[in-house]
Amino acid sequence: MNRVVVASVAVAALVGMGVLGWFEVRQAREFRRLLAVGDAALGHDQRSIAIEAYSGAIVLRPDSMLGWLKRGDTYRRTGENTSAVRDLQKAMALDAAAPRPIELLGDVYAAVGRHARAAELYSRFVTLDDRAPRVLYKLALAYVRDGHSAAALDPLRRALALDPGMAEAHYLLGVVERDSRRPVRAIESLSRAVALNPAFAAAREDLAALDWSAGRRRDGLEQLEALAALEPDRPERLTALAIANARSGRYDSAFVTMRRATDRYPDNLAVYLTVARIWLDFAEDGTDRVAVQRAADALRIASTRDSGSAELQLLRGRAQLLANDVAAAERSLQAATTSVPVEPAAFQYLATAAERLGHREVARTSRARYAALTD
Numbered sequence: 001m002n003r004v005v006v007a008s009v010a011v012a013a014l015v016g017m018g019v020l021g022w023f024e025v026r027q028a029r030e031f032r033r034l035l036a037v038g039d040a041a042l043g044h045d046q047r048s049i050a051i052e053a054y055s056g057a058i059v060l061r062p063d064s065m066l067g068w069l070k071r072g073d074t075y076r077r078t079g080e081n082t083s084a085v086r087d088l089q090k091a092m093a094l095d096a097a098a099p100r101p102i103e104l105l106g107d108v109y110a111a112v113g114r115h116a117r118a119a120e121l122y123s124r125f126v127t128l129d130d131r132a133p134r135v136l137y138k139l140a141l142a143y144v145r146d147g148h149s150a151a152a153l154d155p156l157r158r159a160l161a162l163d164p165g166m167a168e169a170h171y172l173l174g175v176v177e178r179d180s181r182r183p184v185r186a187i188e189s190l191s192r193a194v195a196l197n198p199a200f201a202a203a204r205e206d207l208a209a210l211d212w213s214a215g216r217r218r219d220g221l222e223q224l225e226a227l228a229a230l231e232p233d234r235p236e237r238l239t240a241l242a243i244a245n246a247r248s249g250r251y252d253s254a255f256v257t258m259r260r261a262t263d264r265y266p267d268n269l270a271v272y273l274t275v276a277r278i279w280l281d282f283a284e285d286g287t288d289r290v291a292v293q294r295a296a297d298a299l300r301i302a303s304t305r306d307s308g309s310a311e312l313q314l315l316r317g318r319a320q321l322l323a324n325d326v327a328a329a330e331r332s333l334q335a336a337t338t339s340v341p342v343e344p345a346a347f348q349y350l351a352t353a354a355e356r357l358g359h360r361e362v363a364r365t366s367r368a369r370y371a372a373l374t375d
Contacts, residue, residue, distance in 0.1 A: 027060055027061075028061075030060060031057050031060045031061045031064070031067075034053045034054070034056045034057040034060070035053070035054070035057050035066065035067065035070065037049075037050075037053040038050040038051075038053035038054045038057070038070055038071075038074070039070070041053060042074060042077075047074055047077060047078050050070075050074050051071055051074050051075070051078075054067055054070045054071035054074065055071060057070075058071065063094065064094070065091045065094040065095040065098060065101070066091075068087045068088070068090045068091040068094065068101075069087070069088070069091040069098075069100060069101050069104070071087050072084050072085075072086070072087030072088035072090075072091060072101070072104065072105075073088075073104050075087060076088075076104060076107060076108050076111075079111075081108050081111065081112055084104075084105075084108045085105065085108055085109075088101050088104055088105040088108065089105065092105065097128065099125045099128045099129045099132075099135075102121050102122075102124050102125045102128070103121070103122070103125050103135055103138075105121050106118045106119075106120075106121035106122045106125065106135075106138065106142070107138070109121065110138070110141075110142055110145075115142045115143075115145040115146035116142075116146050118138075118142040119139060119142035119143055119146060122135055122136075122138050122139035122142060123139060125139075126139060126155070130158070131162060132162075133158075133159040133160075133162040133163040133166060133169070134159075136155040136156070136158050136159035136162070137155070137156070137159045137166060137168065137169045137172070139152075139155045140152035140153075140155040140156040140159065140169070140172055140176075141172060143155070144172065144175070144176060149175075149176045149179050149180065150176075150180065152172065152176050153173075153176060156169055156172060156173045156176065157173075160173070165196060166196075167192075167193045167196035167197035167200055167203070168193070170189050170190070170192040170193035170196065170203075171189070171190060171193040171200065171202065171203045171206075173189040174186045174187070174188075174189030174190035174192075174193060174203070174206065174207075175206065177189055178206065178210060183210055183213070183214055184214075186210055187207065187210050187211065187214065187216075190203050190206055190207040190210065191207060194207060194223075198226075199230055201227060201230055201231060204223045204226055204227050204230075205223070205227060207219075207220075207223050208220045208223035208224050208227070208244075211223060212244070217244075217248050220244065221241070221244055221245065221248065224237070224240055224241040224244050225241060227240075227241075228240075228241050228257075232264075235261055235264070235265045235268050235270060235271050236270065238257055238258070238260060238261040238264070238265075238271075239258075239261060239270060239271060239274040241257050242254045242255075242257040242258045242261065242274060242278060243274060243277070243278065245257060246278045246281055246282070251278070251282050254278050255278070258271070258274065258275045258278060261274070261275075262275065267305070269302055269305040269306055272298045272299070272301045272302040272305075273298075273299075273302050273306075273311055273312065273315060275294075275295075275298040276295045276296075276298040276299045276302065276315045276319070277295075277315060279291045279292070279294045279295035279298065280292070280295045280315060280318045280319060280322065283295065283322050284318075284322065292319060292322045292323055295315070295318075295319050295322075296319050296323070299312070299315055299316055299319060302315075303316075308335065308339070309339060310335075310336045310337075310339035310340065310341060310342055310343060310346065311336075311343065313332045313333070313335040313336035313339060313346075314332075314333065314336040314343055314345065314346045314349070316332045317329045317330075317331075317332035317333035317335075317336060317346070317349055317350070317353070318349055320332055321333075321349060321352065321353055326353050326356045326357055327357065329349075329353045330350065330353040330354060330357060330359070330362075333346055333349050333350035333353055334350060336350075337350060337366070337369075342373075344370055344373040344374050345370075347366040347367070347369045347370035347373065348366070348367070348370045350362070350363075350366040351363045351364075351366035351367045351370065354366060
């Protein structure tokens with residue numbers, strides 16, 4: 001009888017183990033299926049479906065890092081940062097040696113502007129895997145955005161040693177070198193970024209500014225011309241190119257550029273203000289009456305779109321001064337100095353108009369204000 005009982009218990013135990021094993025296999029299979037469903041949904045940008053699938057996987061295997069990681073990353077992509085932080089921290093707790101949750105949690109903190117915390121996490125990632133140029137770049141960017149540009153140099157150089165073709169890393173290195181007052185190195189890094197990615201507008205813009213400040217005007221103009229070609233829908237690219245040509249004394253090129261701008265953007269206020277500015281600069285160089293008239297024409301068009309900004313009043317005052325309408329010029333320039341933002345040159349021109357009218361106190365005060373603003 002005892003043998004029968006023992007045998008029955010043994011059989012029952014074997015059956016129970018078989019059922020349990022079958023259940024675990026089925027559960028593991030369902031876990032993998034839900035992860036695959038979530039991945040497929042995410043591939044079609046169906047994020048709510050992905051979150052639902054990953055949530056189901058977590059219910060089945062709450063001790064698996066993968067479900068928390070995938071759902072946390074999905075929350076990150078949808079901008080649900082609180083939920084993303086919760087899930088990614090759980091994933092980190094389940095597998096402290098896994099670098100991916102650390103990186104993604106750093107991305108969440110970077111997205112919400114907590115750059116110091118992001119830098120801490122990226123640094124932790126790098127201690128686990130120092131061969132990831134992508135994360136080294138993110139670490140450098142977090143340092144820069146947190147106001148510690150000097151700390152960004154080492155991770156940037158390490159990132160570029162691993163991947164010399166990272167245009168964004170060359171660009172960031174150029175920005176750091178520029179902010180550290182090393183313009184030659186900055187120009188080298190920005191030039192490399194542009195060579196790697198000719199459509200990198202931000203790099204070209206910063207490079208143009210550095211070229212200009214270094215006296216490399218031809219190189220600066222080349223960058224501005226490239227920007228105007230790259231971004232034809234931005235009128236400020238054409239106005240910047242025209243102003244740069246005018247400052248280089250290349251007025252013919254400036255006028256051609258502004259003709260393109262007025263043809264392309266006939267209703268843009270900034271375009272007509274720039275046209276007036278360039279014609280006035282040309283007129284002051286040679287007291288050209290035709291130039292003064294063309295500036296006045298541009299200002300008339302601009303005034304239909306401008307209620308009386310400081311820039312409009314300044315340009316109008318300059319045109320009136322060149323046309324010998326000094327009293328009107330003084331009124332316009334006084335208006336320019338009382339509007340915000342004030343351009344320092346307005347005080348300089350106001351002083352000239354006041355002197356010609358014998359208003360010595362106004363002239364003296366205006367020159368003092370100009371000197372204070374441009375010191």
